[in-house]
Amino acid sequence: MSLKVDSDRIASTVTEHHAVNGPDGWLVTWLPGRTFDRNAAITAMLLVEIYVIDPPPKNPMWKLAANWEREIGVDRQQDWQG
Secondary structure, three states, X not given: OOEEEOOOEEEXXXXXXXXXXXXXXXXXXXXXXXOXXXXXXXXXXXXXXXXXXXXXXXXXXXXXXXXXXXXXXXXXHHHOOO
């Protein structure tokens, strides 16, 4: 997993999803209609990388994902269409 974070775009090495810095905040492609601050956009991009990789159920990444979901108000069951 790796993100490239620039001043106006966040890109992933494992998915085509990305985030762009818009006039009202950061827009994340897999969470349409929502605006985030820069840190939350990075968190959202880390989450989508975990979702795409889909590690085994007991993998510690899922505990990280659960914490990050709470932090930025994301529900995998409702928000992830992958």
